[in-house]
Amino acid sequence: MEEKVVMNVGQFVAHRGYRSDYPENTLLAHQMAVEAGALFVETDIQMSADGVPVLYHDIDMLRLSGLQQRLDEFTAEQLKQVCVCEPERFGSRFEQEPLATLDAFVVWLADRPQVTAYIEIKPECRQGYGLNAVTQIMNRLRPVFAQVVIISFDLDSIGLARHIGAPRVGVVLSTWQTLQMSVVSQIQPDVFFCDAYLVPDDADLASIKTPFVIYEVSEFSKAEYWLSRGAAQVETYNIGTMLETLAKK
Template identity: 40%
Template sequence: MRAENFVAHRGWRQHYPENTLIAFAKAIEAGAVNIELDIQLSADQVPFVFHDANLMRMCQRKGLIWEYTAAELDTFSAAESYRLGAAFQDNPMCRLSDIVALLQAQPKINAYVEIKEESLTHFGEQIVVDAIINTLRPVASQCILISFELNALHLALHEGWQRFGAVFDAWPDWQSAALTELKPEVVFCDRNCVPNSADFTAVPWPILIYEVGTKAEAEDWFARGAVAVESFLIGELLKEFSLNTV
Protein backbone atom coordinates (compact mmCIF):
# COMPACT_ATOMS: atom_id res chain seq x y z
CA MET A 1 0.00 0.00 0.00
CA ARG A 2 0.96 3.62 -0.58
CA ALA A 3 -0.34 6.86 0.85
CA GLU A 4 -2.08 7.42 -2.50
CA ASN A 5 -4.48 4.59 -1.58
CA PHE A 6 -5.98 6.60 1.29
CA VAL A 7 -8.16 9.73 1.39
CA ALA A 8 -8.56 12.02 4.40
CA HIS A 9 -12.34 12.35 4.72
CA ARG A 10 -13.00 16.01 5.63
CA GLY A 11 -9.43 16.13 6.90
CA TRP A 12 -8.27 14.29 10.03
CA ARG A 13 -11.76 14.42 11.46
CA GLN A 14 -11.10 12.01 14.30
CA HIS A 15 -9.19 14.69 16.21
CA TYR A 16 -10.00 18.04 14.57
CA PRO A 17 -13.13 19.89 13.45
CA GLU A 18 -14.10 18.53 10.06
CA ASN A 19 -13.65 20.56 6.89
CA THR A 20 -11.43 23.14 8.57
CA LEU A 21 -7.93 24.19 7.68
CA ILE A 22 -6.41 22.62 10.79
CA ALA A 23 -8.02 19.26 9.97
CA PHE A 24 -6.53 19.26 6.48
CA ALA A 25 -3.12 20.52 7.58
CA LYS A 26 -2.89 17.87 10.29
CA ALA A 27 -3.94 15.15 7.85
CA ILE A 28 -1.15 16.20 5.50
CA GLU A 29 1.32 16.33 8.38
CA ALA A 30 0.33 12.75 9.19
CA GLY A 31 1.18 11.65 5.65
CA ALA A 32 -2.05 12.09 3.70
CA VAL A 33 -1.61 12.97 0.04
CA ASN A 34 -5.35 12.97 -0.75
CA ILE A 35 -7.91 15.13 1.05
CA GLU A 36 -11.67 15.28 0.56
CA LEU A 37 -13.83 18.32 1.29
CA ASP A 38 -17.38 19.57 0.84
CA ILE A 39 -18.58 22.88 -0.56
CA GLN A 40 -21.55 25.07 0.30
CA LEU A 41 -22.02 28.72 -0.71
CA SER A 42 -22.53 31.80 1.45
CA ALA A 43 -25.28 34.34 0.84
CA ASP A 44 -22.95 36.26 -1.47
CA GLN A 45 -21.99 33.06 -3.31
CA VAL A 46 -18.53 32.55 -1.81
CA PRO A 47 -17.56 28.85 -1.58
CA PHE A 48 -16.97 27.58 1.95
CA VAL A 49 -15.64 24.19 2.94
CA PHE A 50 -18.67 22.90 4.82
CA HIS A 51 -20.73 19.71 4.76
CA ASP A 52 -24.12 20.69 6.20
CA ALA A 53 -26.43 23.41 5.05
CA ASN A 54 -27.33 23.96 8.70
CA LEU A 55 -24.73 25.73 10.87
CA MET A 56 -25.68 24.25 14.24
CA ARG A 57 -23.57 21.08 14.32
CA MET A 58 -20.31 22.80 13.42
CA CYS A 59 -20.77 26.36 14.62
CA GLN A 60 -23.62 26.27 17.18
CA ARG A 61 -25.35 28.95 15.15
CA LYS A 62 -28.95 29.02 14.06
CA GLY A 63 -29.83 29.10 10.40
CA LEU A 64 -28.39 27.97 7.11
CA ILE A 65 -25.01 28.79 5.67
CA TRP A 66 -26.42 30.76 2.73
CA GLU A 67 -28.31 33.07 5.10
CA TYR A 68 -25.00 34.73 6.02
CA THR A 69 -22.44 36.61 3.95
CA ALA A 70 -18.86 35.42 3.68
CA ALA A 71 -17.75 38.26 5.95
CA GLU A 72 -20.24 37.14 8.59
CA LEU A 73 -19.22 33.49 8.30
CA ASP A 74 -15.59 34.51 8.76
CA THR A 75 -16.48 35.60 12.30
CA PHE A 76 -18.01 32.23 13.23
CA SER A 77 -16.15 29.48 15.04
CA ALA A 78 -16.17 26.02 13.46
CA ALA A 79 -15.43 24.20 16.70
CA GLU A 80 -17.70 21.14 16.33
CA SER A 81 -18.03 21.44 20.10
CA TYR A 82 -20.76 18.80 20.49
CA ARG A 83 -18.12 16.24 19.52
CA LEU A 84 -14.82 17.89 20.49
CA GLY A 85 -15.73 20.09 23.44
CA ALA A 86 -14.03 23.47 23.85
CA ALA A 87 -10.68 22.50 22.33
CA PHE A 88 -11.25 24.45 19.11
CA GLN A 89 -13.56 27.24 20.23
CA ASP A 90 -11.69 29.87 18.18
CA ASN A 91 -11.19 27.72 15.08
CA PRO A 92 -12.43 29.60 11.99
CA MET A 93 -14.57 28.37 9.16
CA CYS A 94 -12.63 27.51 6.03
CA ARG A 95 -13.11 29.19 2.67
CA LEU A 96 -12.35 27.25 -0.50
CA SER A 97 -9.76 29.92 -1.23
CA ASP A 98 -7.94 28.78 1.94
CA ILE A 99 -7.67 25.31 0.40
CA VAL A 100 -6.31 26.83 -2.79
CA ALA A 101 -3.53 28.46 -0.77
CA LEU A 102 -2.88 25.17 1.03
CA LEU A 103 -2.60 23.28 -2.25
CA GLN A 104 -0.33 25.92 -3.74
CA ALA A 105 1.99 25.39 -0.79
CA GLN A 106 1.61 21.59 -1.10
CA PRO A 107 1.85 20.79 -4.84
CA LYS A 108 1.90 17.02 -4.28
CA ILE A 109 -1.49 16.98 -2.54
CA ASN A 110 -4.71 16.13 -4.40
CA ALA A 111 -8.12 17.39 -3.27
CA TYR A 112 -11.46 15.71 -3.95
CA VAL A 113 -13.90 18.62 -3.90
CA GLU A 114 -17.52 17.61 -3.37
CA ILE A 115 -20.28 19.82 -4.74
CA LYS A 116 -23.17 19.54 -2.27
CA GLU A 117 -26.77 19.06 -3.33
CA GLU A 118 -28.17 21.62 -0.87
CA SER A 119 -26.36 24.58 -2.44
CA LEU A 120 -27.13 23.29 -5.92
CA THR A 121 -30.82 23.28 -5.07
CA HIS A 122 -30.75 26.70 -3.40
CA PHE A 123 -28.61 28.63 -5.91
CA GLY A 124 -28.88 26.57 -9.09
CA GLU A 125 -26.17 24.52 -10.77
CA GLN A 126 -24.64 27.33 -12.83
CA ILE A 127 -23.95 29.63 -9.89
CA VAL A 128 -22.49 26.89 -7.71
CA VAL A 129 -20.34 25.27 -10.38
CA ASP A 130 -18.98 28.60 -11.59
CA ALA A 131 -18.17 29.75 -8.04
CA ILE A 132 -16.25 26.55 -7.34
CA ILE A 133 -14.30 26.12 -10.57
CA ASN A 134 -13.40 29.79 -10.77
CA THR A 135 -11.95 29.59 -7.25
CA LEU A 136 -10.08 26.37 -7.99
CA ARG A 137 -8.53 27.34 -11.32
CA PRO A 138 -5.08 28.18 -9.85
CA VAL A 139 -4.81 24.59 -8.59
CA ALA A 140 -6.98 22.81 -11.16
CA SER A 141 -4.42 20.08 -11.78
CA GLN A 142 -4.63 19.07 -8.10
CA CYS A 143 -8.43 19.04 -7.80
CA ILE A 144 -10.96 16.36 -8.69
CA LEU A 145 -14.59 17.52 -8.63
CA ILE A 146 -16.94 14.95 -7.13
CA SER A 147 -20.65 14.87 -6.41
CA PHE A 148 -23.73 12.73 -6.05
CA GLU A 149 -25.26 15.17 -8.54
CA LEU A 150 -23.83 14.15 -11.91
CA ASN A 151 -25.61 16.97 -13.76
CA ALA A 152 -23.44 19.49 -11.92
CA LEU A 153 -20.31 17.61 -12.91
CA HIS A 154 -21.43 17.54 -16.54
CA LEU A 155 -21.88 21.31 -16.43
CA ALA A 156 -18.31 21.65 -15.17
CA LEU A 157 -17.15 19.25 -17.91
CA HIS A 158 -18.80 21.38 -20.58
CA GLU A 159 -17.09 24.44 -19.09
CA GLY A 160 -13.70 22.83 -19.51
CA TRP A 161 -13.01 21.16 -16.17
CA GLN A 162 -11.00 17.98 -16.68
CA ARG A 163 -10.82 15.93 -13.46
CA PHE A 164 -13.91 14.19 -12.04
CA GLY A 165 -15.13 11.54 -9.68
CA ALA A 166 -18.67 10.36 -8.99
CA VAL A 167 -20.17 9.54 -5.57
CA PHE A 168 -22.86 6.93 -4.90
CA ASP A 169 -24.68 5.61 -1.85
CA ALA A 170 -26.36 2.90 -3.95
CA TRP A 171 -24.68 0.47 -6.33
CA PRO A 172 -24.86 2.32 -9.67
CA ASP A 173 -25.63 1.37 -13.24
CA TRP A 174 -22.08 1.13 -14.52
CA GLN A 175 -23.22 1.43 -18.13
CA SER A 176 -25.10 4.69 -17.66
CA ALA A 177 -24.47 7.39 -20.25
CA ALA A 178 -23.92 9.94 -17.48
CA LEU A 179 -20.93 8.02 -16.13
CA THR A 180 -19.58 7.13 -19.55
CA GLU A 181 -19.47 10.75 -20.68
CA LEU A 182 -17.95 11.88 -17.42
CA LYS A 183 -15.10 9.32 -17.52
CA PRO A 184 -14.46 9.56 -13.78
CA GLU A 185 -10.98 9.00 -12.42
CA VAL A 186 -12.56 7.20 -9.47
CA VAL A 187 -16.03 6.33 -8.19
CA PHE A 188 -16.73 6.78 -4.47
CA CYS A 189 -19.02 4.05 -3.14
CA ASP A 190 -20.57 3.82 0.31
CA ARG A 191 -19.27 0.60 1.86
CA ASN A 192 -22.86 -0.30 2.79
CA CYS A 193 -24.08 -0.21 -0.82
CA VAL A 194 -21.62 -2.71 -2.28
CA PRO A 195 -23.23 -6.09 -3.02
CA ASN A 196 -21.40 -9.06 -1.55
CA SER A 197 -21.23 -10.52 -5.04
CA ALA A 198 -19.85 -7.37 -6.69
CA ASP A 199 -16.89 -8.03 -8.97
CA PHE A 200 -14.69 -4.94 -8.91
CA THR A 201 -12.68 -6.22 -11.90
CA ALA A 202 -15.83 -5.98 -14.03
CA VAL A 203 -16.40 -2.32 -13.18
CA PRO A 204 -15.08 0.13 -15.83
CA TRP A 205 -13.71 2.68 -13.34
CA PRO A 206 -11.62 2.48 -10.17
CA ILE A 207 -13.62 2.19 -6.96
CA LEU A 208 -12.93 4.07 -3.73
CA ILE A 209 -14.77 2.89 -0.62
CA TYR A 210 -16.02 5.18 2.17
CA GLU A 211 -16.19 5.28 5.24
CA VAL A 212 -13.45 2.86 6.41
CA GLY A 213 -12.11 2.95 9.96
CA THR A 214 -9.82 -0.04 10.54
CA LYS A 215 -6.81 -1.66 8.93
CA ALA A 216 -8.59 -5.00 8.65
CA GLU A 217 -11.54 -3.44 6.85
CA ALA A 218 -9.25 -1.52 4.52
CA GLU A 219 -7.31 -4.69 3.71
CA ASP A 220 -10.56 -6.48 2.89
CA TRP A 221 -11.57 -3.76 0.44
CA PHE A 222 -8.15 -3.69 -1.16
CA ALA A 223 -8.30 -7.47 -1.54
CA ARG A 224 -11.63 -7.09 -3.36
CA GLY A 225 -10.08 -4.62 -5.78
CA ALA A 226 -10.75 -1.15 -4.35
CA VAL A 227 -8.03 1.31 -5.37
CA ALA A 228 -8.46 3.46 -2.29
CA VAL A 229 -10.39 3.95 0.94
CA GLU A 230 -11.62 7.13 2.59
CA SER A 231 -11.44 7.57 6.35
CA PHE A 232 -12.06 10.00 9.19
CA LEU A 233 -9.15 8.25 10.94
CA ILE A 234 -6.56 9.01 8.30
CA GLY A 235 -3.62 9.36 10.69
CA GLU A 236 -4.44 6.12 12.46
CA LEU A 237 -4.78 4.17 9.21
CA LEU A 238 -1.58 5.55 7.74
CA LYS A 239 0.24 4.62 10.92
CA GLU A 240 -1.17 1.08 10.88
CA PHE A 241 0.04 0.67 7.31
CA SER A 242 3.42 2.24 8.25
CA LEU A 243 2.77 5.16 5.91
CA ASN A 244 2.62 7.97 8.47
CA THR A 245 5.12 10.80 8.69
CA VAL A 246 4.51 11.80 12.34
Protein backbone atom coordinates in the same frame (compact mmCIF):
# COMPACT_ATOMS: atom_id res chain seq x y z
CA MET B 1 -3.62 -19.27 -0.61
CA GLU B 2 -4.93 -15.69 -0.77
CA GLU B 3 -2.45 -13.21 -2.19
CA LYS B 4 -1.37 -10.53 0.27
CA VAL B 5 -2.41 -6.98 -0.68
CA VAL B 6 0.49 -4.57 -1.10
CA MET B 7 -0.63 -1.24 0.36
CA ASN B 8 0.78 2.28 0.15
CA VAL B 9 0.09 5.75 1.53
CA GLY B 10 -1.54 6.90 -1.70
CA GLN B 11 -4.40 4.46 -1.20
CA PHE B 12 -5.74 6.37 1.83
CA VAL B 13 -7.89 9.49 1.56
CA ALA B 14 -8.37 11.79 4.56
CA HIS B 15 -12.16 12.22 4.70
CA ARG B 16 -12.87 15.88 5.57
CA GLY B 17 -9.27 16.04 6.74
CA TYR B 18 -8.14 14.40 9.98
CA ARG B 19 -11.72 14.38 11.21
CA SER B 20 -11.37 11.92 14.08
CA ASP B 21 -9.15 14.36 16.00
CA TYR B 22 -9.96 17.81 14.58
CA PRO B 23 -13.07 19.71 13.40
CA GLU B 24 -13.93 18.50 9.93
CA ASN B 25 -13.20 20.48 6.77
CA THR B 26 -11.10 23.06 8.60
CA LEU B 27 -7.67 24.02 7.33
CA LEU B 28 -6.37 22.62 10.63
CA ALA B 29 -7.93 19.22 9.92
CA HIS B 30 -6.41 19.14 6.45
CA GLN B 31 -3.03 20.33 7.67
CA MET B 32 -2.90 17.69 10.39
CA ALA B 33 -3.88 15.02 7.87
CA VAL B 34 -0.95 16.03 5.67
CA GLU B 35 1.38 16.12 8.67
CA ALA B 36 0.24 12.58 9.44
CA GLY B 37 1.39 11.61 5.95
CA ALA B 38 -1.75 11.91 3.81
CA LEU B 39 -1.28 12.53 0.09
CA PHE B 40 -5.02 12.72 -0.59
CA VAL B 41 -7.64 14.77 1.24
CA GLU B 42 -11.36 15.26 0.64
CA THR B 43 -13.38 18.35 1.49
CA ASP B 44 -16.96 19.57 1.06
CA ILE B 45 -18.23 22.80 -0.47
CA GLN B 46 -21.31 24.82 0.47
CA MET B 47 -22.16 28.40 -0.56
CA SER B 48 -22.65 31.52 1.56
CA ALA B 49 -25.72 33.74 1.12
CA ASP B 50 -23.79 35.88 -1.36
CA GLY B 51 -22.49 32.91 -3.34
CA VAL B 52 -18.99 32.45 -1.94
CA PRO B 53 -17.81 28.81 -1.74
CA VAL B 54 -16.74 27.67 1.73
CA LEU B 55 -15.55 24.40 3.27
CA TYR B 56 -18.55 22.98 5.13
CA HIS B 57 -20.56 19.76 5.05
CA ASP B 58 -23.99 20.41 6.60
CA ILE B 59 -26.29 23.15 5.41
CA ASP B 60 -27.60 23.37 8.99
CA MET B 61 -24.97 24.74 11.35
CA LEU B 62 -25.88 23.17 14.70
CA ARG B 63 -23.53 20.18 14.59
CA LEU B 64 -20.48 22.00 13.30
CA SER B 65 -20.85 25.50 14.73
CA GLY B 66 -23.51 25.28 17.45
CA LEU B 67 -25.84 27.69 15.60
CA GLN B 68 -29.56 27.25 14.98
CA GLN B 69 -29.29 28.65 11.44
CA ARG B 70 -28.46 27.59 7.91
CA LEU B 71 -25.09 28.39 6.42
CA ASP B 72 -26.70 30.01 3.38
CA GLU B 73 -28.28 32.63 5.63
CA PHE B 74 -24.85 34.17 6.24
CA THR B 75 -22.77 36.28 3.89
CA ALA B 76 -19.11 35.47 3.44
CA GLU B 77 -18.23 38.50 5.57
CA GLN B 78 -20.48 37.28 8.39
CA LEU B 79 -19.01 33.79 8.17
CA LYS B 80 -15.62 35.22 9.12
CA GLN B 81 -16.98 35.40 12.67
CA VAL B 82 -18.16 31.77 12.68
CA CYS B 83 -16.11 28.92 14.11
CA VAL B 84 -16.13 25.29 13.03
CA CYS B 85 -15.65 23.77 16.44
CA GLU B 86 -18.04 20.77 16.62
CA PRO B 87 -19.06 21.60 20.21
CA GLU B 88 -20.75 18.23 20.84
CA ARG B 89 -17.49 16.42 20.13
CA PHE B 90 -14.85 18.87 21.29
CA GLY B 91 -16.53 21.26 23.73
CA SER B 92 -14.70 24.60 23.68
CA ARG B 93 -11.34 23.20 22.54
CA PHE B 94 -11.59 24.54 18.97
CA GLU B 95 -13.91 27.50 19.46
CA GLN B 96 -11.40 29.79 17.71
CA GLU B 97 -11.08 27.59 14.62
CA PRO B 98 -12.37 29.62 11.65
CA LEU B 99 -14.60 28.48 8.84
CA ALA B 100 -12.41 28.29 5.72
CA THR B 101 -13.25 29.69 2.31
CA LEU B 102 -12.43 27.74 -0.83
CA ASP B 103 -10.05 30.56 -1.76
CA ALA B 104 -8.08 29.98 1.45
CA PHE B 105 -8.00 26.25 0.76
CA VAL B 106 -6.65 26.86 -2.75
CA VAL B 107 -3.79 28.92 -1.32
CA TRP B 108 -3.09 26.17 1.22
CA LEU B 109 -3.18 23.44 -1.44
CA ALA B 110 -0.94 25.33 -3.86
CA ASP B 111 1.78 25.33 -1.20
CA ARG B 112 1.58 21.52 -0.98
CA PRO B 113 2.07 20.24 -4.53
CA GLN B 114 2.34 16.64 -3.33
CA VAL B 115 -1.29 16.70 -2.14
CA THR B 116 -4.35 15.87 -4.24
CA ALA B 117 -7.76 17.10 -3.08
CA TYR B 118 -11.15 15.63 -3.85
CA ILE B 119 -13.53 18.61 -3.85
CA GLU B 120 -17.14 17.59 -3.19
CA ILE B 121 -19.82 20.01 -4.37
CA LYS B 122 -22.79 19.47 -2.07
CA PRO B 123 -26.20 19.20 -3.79
CA GLU B 124 -27.45 22.27 -1.89
CA CYS B 125 -25.06 24.41 -3.96
CA ARG B 126 -26.99 23.79 -7.16
CA GLN B 127 -30.35 23.73 -5.42
CA GLY B 128 -29.75 27.20 -3.99
CA TYR B 129 -27.63 28.87 -6.66
CA GLY B 130 -28.15 26.89 -9.85
CA LEU B 131 -25.33 25.71 -12.04
CA ASN B 132 -23.66 29.09 -11.60
CA ALA B 133 -22.37 27.66 -8.31
CA VAL B 134 -20.31 25.13 -10.27
CA THR B 135 -18.82 27.90 -12.39
CA GLN B 136 -17.91 29.89 -9.27
CA ILE B 137 -16.22 26.88 -7.71
CA MET B 138 -14.40 25.98 -10.91
CA ASN B 139 -13.06 29.50 -11.37
CA ARG B 140 -11.56 29.46 -7.89
CA LEU B 141 -9.99 26.04 -8.39
CA ARG B 142 -8.26 26.81 -11.68
CA PRO B 143 -4.89 27.71 -10.07
CA VAL B 144 -4.72 24.17 -8.62
CA PHE B 145 -6.52 22.18 -11.33
CA ALA B 146 -3.60 19.75 -11.51
CA GLN B 147 -4.18 18.87 -7.85
CA VAL B 148 -7.96 18.51 -7.68
CA VAL B 149 -10.72 16.09 -8.61
CA ILE B 150 -14.23 17.59 -8.48
CA ILE B 151 -16.82 15.15 -7.16
CA SER B 152 -20.53 15.23 -6.29
CA PHE B 153 -23.71 13.22 -5.83
CA ASP B 154 -25.28 15.81 -8.13
CA LEU B 155 -24.83 14.56 -11.68
CA ASP B 156 -25.76 17.89 -13.28
CA SER B 157 -22.99 19.61 -11.34
CA ILE B 158 -20.40 17.04 -12.39
CA GLY B 159 -21.60 17.10 -15.99
CA LEU B 160 -21.18 20.86 -16.12
CA ALA B 161 -17.79 20.72 -14.43
CA ARG B 162 -16.62 18.27 -17.09
CA HIS B 163 -18.14 20.37 -19.87
CA ILE B 164 -16.41 23.59 -18.82
CA GLY B 165 -13.00 22.08 -18.41
CA ALA B 166 -12.48 20.23 -15.14
CA PRO B 167 -9.54 17.94 -15.86
CA ARG B 168 -10.75 15.26 -13.44
CA VAL B 169 -14.23 14.58 -12.07
CA GLY B 170 -15.86 11.90 -9.97
CA VAL B 171 -19.38 10.67 -9.26
CA VAL B 172 -20.46 9.85 -5.71
CA LEU B 173 -22.91 6.98 -6.02
CA SER B 174 -26.29 7.39 -4.33
CA THR B 175 -27.16 3.79 -5.24
CA TRP B 176 -25.24 0.98 -6.95
CA GLN B 177 -27.62 1.32 -9.91
CA THR B 178 -26.26 4.84 -10.56
CA LEU B 179 -23.44 3.07 -12.41
CA GLN B 180 -25.89 2.09 -15.15
CA MET B 181 -27.26 5.59 -15.81
CA SER B 182 -26.65 6.95 -19.30
CA VAL B 183 -25.72 10.37 -17.94
CA VAL B 184 -22.88 8.76 -15.97
CA SER B 185 -21.56 7.16 -19.16
CA GLN B 186 -21.70 10.55 -20.88
CA ILE B 187 -19.73 12.20 -18.06
CA GLN B 188 -17.02 9.53 -18.23
CA PRO B 189 -15.94 10.06 -14.61
CA ASP B 190 -12.36 9.50 -13.57
CA VAL B 191 -13.40 7.98 -10.24
CA PHE B 192 -16.41 6.65 -8.37
CA PHE B 193 -16.92 7.27 -4.65
CA CYS B 194 -19.12 4.66 -2.99
CA ASP B 195 -20.31 3.98 0.55
CA ALA B 196 -19.10 0.55 1.62
CA TYR B 197 -22.69 -0.44 2.44
CA LEU B 198 -23.81 0.08 -1.17
CA VAL B 199 -21.37 -2.38 -2.75
CA PRO B 200 -22.97 -5.75 -3.56
CA ASP B 201 -21.20 -8.75 -2.03
CA ASP B 202 -20.47 -10.18 -5.48
CA ALA B 203 -19.27 -6.93 -7.09
CA ASP B 204 -15.85 -7.22 -8.73
CA LEU B 205 -14.47 -3.69 -8.38
CA ALA B 206 -11.29 -4.60 -10.23
CA SER B 207 -13.31 -5.45 -13.34
CA ILE B 208 -14.85 -1.98 -13.53
CA LYS B 209 -12.74 0.33 -15.66
CA THR B 210 -13.24 3.41 -13.49
CA PRO B 211 -11.41 3.26 -10.12
CA PHE B 212 -13.36 3.21 -6.87
CA VAL B 213 -12.85 5.06 -3.60
CA ILE B 214 -14.72 3.26 -0.79
CA TYR B 215 -15.90 5.16 2.29
CA GLU B 216 -16.24 5.31 5.34
CA VAL B 217 -13.49 2.86 6.34
CA SER B 218 -12.60 3.11 10.01
CA GLU B 219 -10.52 -0.03 10.60
CA PHE B 220 -7.26 -1.06 8.96
CA SER B 221 -8.54 -4.60 8.42
CA LYS B 222 -11.45 -3.13 6.44
CA ALA B 223 -9.02 -1.10 4.35
CA GLU B 224 -7.16 -4.31 3.51
CA TYR B 225 -10.45 -5.98 2.65
CA TRP B 226 -11.63 -3.28 0.24
CA LEU B 227 -8.28 -2.93 -1.46
CA SER B 228 -8.18 -6.71 -1.90
CA ARG B 229 -11.60 -6.47 -3.59
CA GLY B 230 -10.26 -4.05 -6.16
CA ALA B 231 -10.83 -0.59 -4.68
CA ALA B 232 -8.22 1.94 -5.74
CA GLN B 233 -8.46 3.88 -2.47
CA VAL B 234 -10.28 3.92 0.84
CA GLU B 235 -11.53 7.05 2.57
CA THR B 236 -11.24 7.39 6.33
CA TYR B 237 -11.86 9.87 9.14
CA ASN B 238 -8.97 8.34 11.06
CA ILE B 239 -6.08 8.99 8.71
CA GLY B 240 -3.42 9.22 11.42
CA THR B 241 -4.04 5.78 12.92
CA MET B 242 -4.43 4.23 9.49
CA LEU B 243 -1.08 5.51 8.28
CA GLU B 244 0.64 4.65 11.55
CA THR B 245 -0.61 1.06 11.18
CA LEU B 246 0.49 0.98 7.55
CA ALA B 247 3.99 2.10 8.52
CA LYS B 248 4.30 -0.86 10.91
CA LYS B 249 3.37 -3.43 8.25
